[in-house]
Structure formats: C-alpha cells, structure tokens
Amino acid sequence: MPRVHRAVLAAAAIALLGTACTGTSTAPAASDDATKDTTITFWHGWSAPSEVAAIDANVKAFEAKFPNIKVKVVGNINDDKIKQALRAGGPNSPDVVSSFTTDNVGTFCASHVFADLKPFLDKSGVDLDKNFPKPLQDYTQFQGTRCTLPLLNDAYGLYYNKDAFKAAGITSPPKTMSEFDAAAKKLTKAKGDSFSQLGFMPNFHGFESTTTHFAAQWNPTYFTAEGKSNLAADPAFANMLKWQSNLVKELGGFAKLEKYRATFGDEFGAKNPFHTGQVAMAIDGEWRLGMAKEAGVKFTMGVAPFPVPDDQADSYGKGYLSGTIIGIANTSQKQNAAWELVKFMTTDTDAVVSFANAIHNVPSTLDALKSPKLTADENFKTFLEIAQHPKSSTTPASPNGGAYQLTLQDFAYAFEAGKQTDLAAGLARTDAQVDKDIAQAK
Amino acid sequence: MTATTIAPARRPALSEGLRRKRRQERLRNLAFLSPWLIGVSVFFLYPLVSTVYFSFMKYDGFTAPTWVGLKNWTYVFTDYPFFWPALRNTLWLVIVMVTLRVLFGLGIGLLITKVKTGAGFFRTAFYLPYLAPPVAATMAFAFLLNPGTGPVNNILGSLGLPQPGWFNDPHWSKPALTLLALWGIGDLMVIFMASLLDVPLEQYEAASLDGAGWWQRFKFVTMPNIQPIVLFAVITGVIQTMQYYTQPLVAGKVASGVIGGSGQQFEPGYPEKSTLTLPQLVYHLGFQRFDTGGACVIALVLFGLAMVFTAFLMRRGSGFLATDD
Numbered sequence: 001m002p003r004v005h006r007a008v009l010a011a012a013a014i015a016l017l018g019t020a021c022t023g024t025s026t027a028p029a030a031s032d033d034a035t036k037d038t039t040i041t042f043w044h045g046w047s048a049p050s051e052v053a054a055i056d057a058n059v060k061a062f063e064a065k066f067p068n069i070k071v072k073v074v075g076n077i078n079d080d081k082i083k084q085a086l087r088a089g090g091p092n093s094p095d096v097v098s099s100f101t102t103d104n105v106g107t108f109c110a111s112h113v114f115a116d117l118k119p120f121l122d123k124s125g126v127d128l129d130k131n132f133p134k135p136l137q138d139y140t141q142f143q144g145t146r147c148t149l150p151l152l153n154d155a156y157g158l159y160y161n162k163d164a165f166k167a168a169g170i171t172s173p174p175k176t177m178s179e180f181d182a183a184a185k186k187l188t189k190a191k192g193d194s195f196s197q198l199g200f201m202p203n204f205h206g207f208e209s210t211t212t213h214f215a216a217q218w219n220p221t222y223f224t225a226e227g228k229s230n231l232a233a234d235p236a237f238a239n240m241l242k243w244q245s246n247l248v249k250e251l252g253g254f255a256k257l258e259k260y261r262a263t264f265g266d267e268f269g270a271k272n273p274f275h276t277g278q279v280a281m282a283i284d285g286e287w288r289l290g291m292a293k294e295a296g297v298k299f300t301m302g303v304a305p306f307p308v309p310d311d312q313a314d315s316y317g318k319g320y321l322s323g324t325i326i327g328i329a330n331t332s333q334k335q336n337a338a339w340e341l342v343k344f345m346t347t348d349t350d351a352v353v354s355f356a357n358a359i360h361n362v363p364s365t366l367d368a369l370k371s372p373k374l375t376a377d378e379n380f381k382t383f384l385e386i387a388q389h390p391k392s393s394t395t396p397a398s399p400n401g402g403a404y405q406l407t408l409q410d411f412a413y414a415f416e417a418g419k420q421t422d423l424a425a426g427l428a429r430t431d432a433q434v435d436k437d438i439a440q441a442k
Numbered sequence: 443m444t445a446t447t448i449a450p451a452r453r454p455a456l457s458e459g460l461r462r463k464r465r466q467e468r469l470r471n472l473a474f475l476s477p478w479l480i481g482v483s484v485f486f487l488y489p490l491v492s493t494v495y496f497s498f499m500k501y502d503g504f505t506a507p508t509w510v511g512l513k514n515w516t517y518v519f520t521d522y523p524f525f526w527p528a529l530r531n532t533l534w535l536v537i538v539m540v541t542l543r544v545l546f547g548l549g550i551g552l553l554i555t556k557v558k559t560g561a562g563f564f565r566t567a568f569y570l571p572y573l574a575p576p577v578a579a580t581m582a583f584a585f586l587l588n589p590g591t592g593p594v595n596n597i598l599g600s601l602g603l604p605q606p607g608w609f610n611d612p613h614w615s616k617p618a619l620t621l622l623a624l625w626g627i628g629d630l631m632v633i634f635m636a637s638l639l640d641v642p643l644e645q646y647e648a649a650s651l652d653g654a655g656w657w658q659r660f661k662f663v664t665m666p667n668i669q670p671i672v673l674f675a676v677i678t679g680v681i682q683t684m685q686y687y688t689q690p691l692v693a694g695k696v697a698s699g700v701i702g703g704s705g706q707q708f709e710p711g712y713p714e715k716s717t718l719t720l721p722q723l724v725y726h727l728g729f730q731r732f733d734t735g736g737a738c739v740i741a742l743v744l745f746g747l748a749m750v751f752t753a754f755l756m757r758r759g760s761g762f763l764a765t766d767d
Contacts, residue, residue: 080729087503107732111504205698205712262590262610264699330504400731409709410523419714436521440513440733 030335039070043094047076054358095332102139103402109142114327120339142397148327149346150364155386156320162300164280173304180307187280216320229434232427270295286383290360303379318391400441404434497738514735527715540679547630572628576688584696609697612716637671673759690717
C-alpha cells in the first residue's frame with residue numbers, strides 16, 4: 001500500500017477513535033420552557049403491580065397539576081440499565097431517573113451524569129433543612145454536589161415472631177446486643193443436625209443481615225475527613241464483627257447455619273424464612289410489613305428498633321436508613337420540565353404521603369412524616385420513629401459506588417467463616433484495598 | 443578503483459491499456475473482498491484498536507477520556523482483588539471443563555453410533571439439553587443441587603453418600619458448573635457423531651483382519667480420522683470457556699440468595715470468588731464501576747489468552763490437520 005494511503009488510513013483511524021467512541025455527556029443548559037407543552041420520560045425501578053399502580057397514580061396527580069407536561073413512564077429499571085442509558089444518551093434516554101439504592105449517588109454526582117440540582121432548588125426556593133431529615137440529605141449528595149433528592153425512605157428494624165417469643169417466655173423485644181443474643185439462643189430449636197426454628201440468622205449472606213446494616217448500630221465512620229477508609233481505626237467495625245462471629249458460634253457455627261440458610265426461600269417471595277417461621281427474628285426494612293401481610297403469615301408479628309451495643313443503650317431506637325433517590329439526567333433537553341416532576345414527587349406533601357401509603361415505605365419529608373393522612377399502624381410507627389432518630393445513619397456515597405461496602409463484606413465473609421482470624425490486620429488490609437479502589441476511580 | 447553504479451534494470455513500461463486493466467482488476471478484487479473487509483474492520487479491528495487505546499485511558503463513559511499510562515494495567519494486575527481468582531478459575535475451566543466436555547462428547551458420540559435400536563431417541567435425549575436457555579438450565583441445576591433441599595443431595599443422603607455443598611461450596615462450585623456443561627453436551631455429540639460416521643468402514647475391516655482389538659481400532663483408525671474434529675472441538679471449547687459468563691453468574695446469584703439492594707452488595711463469584719470468570723470482571727469494572735480502562739485491560743488479557751491457547755493447540759495439533767492428499 002502506498003505510504004500516503006497508509007498515512008491517510010492511520011489519521012482516519014485516530015480521528016475515529018478520538019471522536020466516535022468516546023461518547024461524552026455535555027450538560028445542556030436548562031433552557032426549556034416548562035410552561036409549554038412537552039413530554040418527559042421518567043424511569044423507575046418498581047415492578048410489582050401494586051407499586052406500578054401507585055407510581056402511575058402519583059404521575060397522574062402531577063399531570064393534573066401540570067397539564068402541559070406529559071410523563072412517559074418506564075418501570076422495572078435497575079442501576080445497570082440507568083448507567084448504560086445515560087452513557088448512550090439519545091432521544092429515548094430518560095429525563096428523570098429514580099434508583100432504589102443510594103450506593104451509586106457518588107458515581108452519579110462525581111461523573112455529572114445527573115444534573116446538579118442546586119440551581120433548581122435555589123430557583124424554586126426549596127429549603128432542604130425544612131424539607132428533609134439530615135441523613136436523607138446526606139445520602140443524596142456527594143462531596144457538596146447535590147445531584148439527587150430522596151423519594152421515600154427505607155428504615156431497618158427488628159422483626160420478631162410474637163408467638164415464638166411467648167412460647168420461649170420472652171416478654172419484650174431485646175434492646176441491647178446481649179439481650180438479643182440471649183433471645184436468639186432461647187428461640188433456637190434444634191432438629192437433628194439442623195434447626196426447626198432459628199432465633200436469628202446472623203450469617204452475612206442471610207438476606208438483610210449485612211455488614212452495613214449491622215454496623216449502623218455502632219455509629220460507624222466509614223471514611224476520614226480526607227476520604228481515606230477508616231475501618232481499622234473506628235472500633236465500631238471490629239466490635240460489630242466480633243459480636244456477629246460470636247453469635248454465629250453460639251447458634252451452632254458457620255457451616256451449620258450456612259446449611260440451614262440453603263433451605264430458605266426467596267427473600268422477596270412468600271417463602272421468606274421469617275414468613276415461614278424458619279427464623280424467629282430478622283433485620284429488615286419497613287416493606288416487609290406489606291410483604292408479610294400479603295404472604296398471609298400465621299403468627300403475630302412484632303416490630304422494634306434493632307438492638308444497640310450494651311455500652312450505647314441510650315441510643316436505642318436508631319437504625320440503618322436508605323431509600324429511593326431521584327435525579328435529572330444531565331443529557332436531558334427538558335431539565336426545567338423534569339425538575340417540576342422531581343420537585344412534585346419529592347416535596348409535595350400529599351404526593352409523598354399517598355405514595356408512601358401505597359407502597360408501604362417511610363415518607364421522605366419532615367411534613368409528610370407528621371401528616372395526618374399517613375396510614376401507620378403500631379408496627380409502621382416504629383419505622384417512622386427509626387427514620388427520625390437523630391442517631392440513625394446510612395452508608396456514605398463514594399466515587400465508585402458501593403465498592404467499599406463490597407470490600408468490607410468480602411473480609412466479613414472470610415472472618416465469619418474463620419478463614420481470617422486476625423481482625424485488626426484484616427481490617428487494615430481492607431482499608432488499603434478500599435483506598436486503592438477509590439484511587440483507581442478518581 | 444572507481445565505484446561503478448549499476449542502474450537498476452528498468453521494467454518495461456506498461457501500456458496505458460494494461461495499467462487500466464490491472465487497476466480495474468484490483469478494484470474488482472477489492473469490491474469482492476469489501477464485505478469481509480468492512481466486517482473485519484468494523485467488528486474486529488476497530489473494537490480491538492479501541493480496546494487497546496482505552497486500556498491506557500481513564501474513561502467513565504460520561505466525560506472525555508484522559509491518558510493515564512499504565513495505571514489501569516497496574517491496578518488490574520496488582521490491586522484488583524478479583525483478577526487473579528478469576529484468571530485461576532478461567533484456566534481451571536479451560537483445562538478441566540473443556541477436556542471433560544470433549545471426552546464426554548466423543549464418548550457419547552461413539553456410544554450412539556454403536557446403538558442398534560433407539561438411536562434416534564438417544565440422539566434427541568442427549569441433544570435436547572443443549573437447547574435449554576442457559577439461565578433456565580442453571581437455575582434448574584441450582585435447584586437440583588441445593589445442598590439443603592435439592593433432590594440430588596436427598597438421594598445421596600439416603601444412600602449414605604457424602605452430600606456436597608455444590609454451588610454453595612467453593613470446592614464444589616466449579617465441578618457443579620462442569621456437570622452443567624456436560625449435561626448440555628449436545629453440540630459436541632452431534633459434531634463427533636458426524637465425524638465418526640464418516641470414518642471409512644473398510645479401514646475398520648482391514649484392521650480387524652489384522653487382528654486389531656477395539657482399543658487399537660480406536661487408536662489407529664478412529665482417532666486419525668477424527669483428529670481435525672477433536673482439534674476443532676478443543677479450540678472452540680477453549681474460546682467459549684474464555685467467554686463463560688451466564689452460567690457462573692446465575693449460579694452464584696441463585697446460590698447466594700442475595701438480591702442486592704442498598705447496603706447489600708452482591709458478591710461476585712459466590713462462593714468465595716470460586717465462580718468468578720474474567721468476562722464477569724469486564725462487566726463488573728466496565729458497566730458497574732464505570733472503569734472502562736480496567737475493563738479493557740481484562741478484555742485484552744482474555745484476547746491474549748485465547749490467542750496463546752489457540753496458537754499452542756494449532757501448533758501441537760498441526761499433525762492432526764495434515765492430509766495425505
């Protein structure tokens with residue numbers, strides 16, 4: 001091939017590389033007129049018929065209030081799909097996006113894939129402190145960039161089988177970890193080399209029995225002010241892991257519990273081990289109330305805050321918080337119209353309350369939490385209290401999403417199985433790994 | 443002494459007509475080749491060059507890529523905790539699973555070609571599992587091999603035999619995946635059956651007259667005839683195993699019981715990274731962590747490994763491909 005041809009081809013290839021394959025999302029200025037007729041696309045993750053009906057009703061209420069804005073709703077979306085769609089852009093990509101997990105807020109905000117909401121909040125005069133509890137404000141921003149807002153809230157607490165408690169002679173839910181351990185042992189009934197009833201499944205694969213959900217009871221600090229991993233330095237993590245591994249041993253050991261765990265049905269199905277009576281206590285979110293009712297559990301169910309360490313008994317009532325988040329795609333050409341929907345769904349008290357009632361979630365605004373329209377029985381009220389407890393906490397946002405949680409969890413799996421025995425050294429190694437992963441993401 | 447410069451011999455000048463004819467010929471050849479050239483350029487060369495390019499860049503898919511040199515390579519090889527377990531698992535599967543699949547496929551093919559009655563039934567019975575969608579097949583296996591409630595362990599227990607943890611035990615998860623792969627052996631069985639039926643019968647007759655037993659007939663008649671097919675099965679098996687994604691991912695997810703929500707991270711390669719394969723890491727890094735550069739490094743490692751295995755097998759098996767004509 002003549003040299004000139006080769007040169008032209010090489011130049012074309014480099015040009016192609018430099019342009020075609022490096023899709024970058026540039027932020028269009030929010031210049032659309034939200035008072036004119038327009039259609040926006042809203043992606044959400046709900047898929048159960050009752051949940052879809054609830055979100056559709058919420059959108060209809062919005063369209064009634066803003067008749068010029070039509071909303072095209074797309075359900076059953078997860079974070080992987082969101083990431084791909086926002087990378088690809090184009091006319092079919094969403095304008096408004098919600099996600100069930102707060103884990104990716106750091107990625108969404110740091111990469112500017114979601115629009116900065118500050119200009120919209122300022123324009124509309126929305127005072128965050130007057131609208132949202134502090135933990136919810138925290139998990140919807142990353143390093144000062146607010147790219148999402150809370151759309152309902154999840155609080156985690158202790159579910160317990162009142163009938164099993166009565167049979168075991170336990171009169172009230174445990175408040176401290178030592179009371180909890182004693183109750184778990186008392187509620188455990190052996191059957192052959194397994195169990196007919198387990199007091200509590202402490203293994204970290206036991207559905208919501210995760211490192212982060214447990215750790216919240218110890219008030220953990222995951223990162224230093226400089227953004228370095230803080231797992232070894234904060235005794236909360238070591239104490240939580242020691243408590244968990246001790247309970248694993250007391251209930252029969254890791255292998256025996258794992259074998260029993262393999263008999264559990266689907267977490268989100270009717271055969272959840274708490275529904276079937278295979279476990280007498282479980283840590284779970286408020287949504288379990290509705291699910292247990294739908295599954296037709298045959299025992300009386302009780303709900304209480306998850307116990308706290310003995311030396312922090314005064315902070316009883318707190319719990320792990322999380323929730324659905326909502327934001328505006330940075331690639332959206334209709335950001336002002338999109339903001340109207342986001343503002344309505346996150347700050348309109350009636351909208352928040354009716355949606356929370358419909359899908360059995362904790363409302364995410366201060367006004368909605370106090371609303372008389374909120375349907376709350378005694379069990380649900382417990383979650384409302386956990387959500388408002390000043391020491392309730394969540395996992396912080398990180399530039400690589402939930403990668404640090406996965407690294408901690410990885411160590412915890414090895415520790416509970418007895419494959420890692422040096423707790424301090426293991427947590428130090430976990431810190432180093434978390435820092436390396438974050439450095440790679442920056 | 444004086445240097446003598448010898449002028450290069452001049453080619454005889456081509457006539458304008460001949461030049462035009464050659465040019466037209468070249469263009470025609472290019473036109474005939476163009477579908478292949480376009481396909482290879484768009485679907486192979488361009489992605490390959492892009493992958494190399496992005497392996498040296500920080501690129502999250504949202505912002506413009508920036509040059510980071512060897513940072514992604516260093517991270518993957520020294521700091522990414524999933525890489526080496528995934529590489530070991532992939533190599534294990536390539537060596538054990540591919541070997542067993544080829545042996546099993548050949549064995550089943552041999553048996554079915556010998557069956558006198560009901561061959562059609564056996565062919566269908568062994569081929570059907572291959573048609574099952576991988577996700578459904580893996581979920582069915584996860585149910586059958588559930589250590590707590592699965593029928594396989596119930597039967598083993600009633601016979602007084604050990605009950606493995608299968609997909610819940612890091613020592614048994616890859617053998618369980620291998621069982622799943624052997625169950626879906628239909629593709630290899632059909633290929634081997636076709637090649638076995640193609641072996642000239644007179645060669646078997648001549649060998650029998652010479653007093654050859656079944657093993658000698660297999661070794662000196664069957665194998666030389668089907669060696670190219672064996673090589674084909676091994677190479678395609680290696681390439682498929684390098685791309686092994688769906689089955690280990692689904693098996694790990696189902697067995698772990700973890701759906702993955704807020705504060706609840708799905709553990710890649712459950713249990714204890716034993717089902718982690720390199721393609722899962724490409725997805726994990728590239729599409730979950732937005733680390734396109736790191737994902738490209740792993741994709742290139744996969745490409746390199748596939749090339750090395752293929753070159754090695756082609757070289758070792760070059761005799762297989764020799765024909766006597």
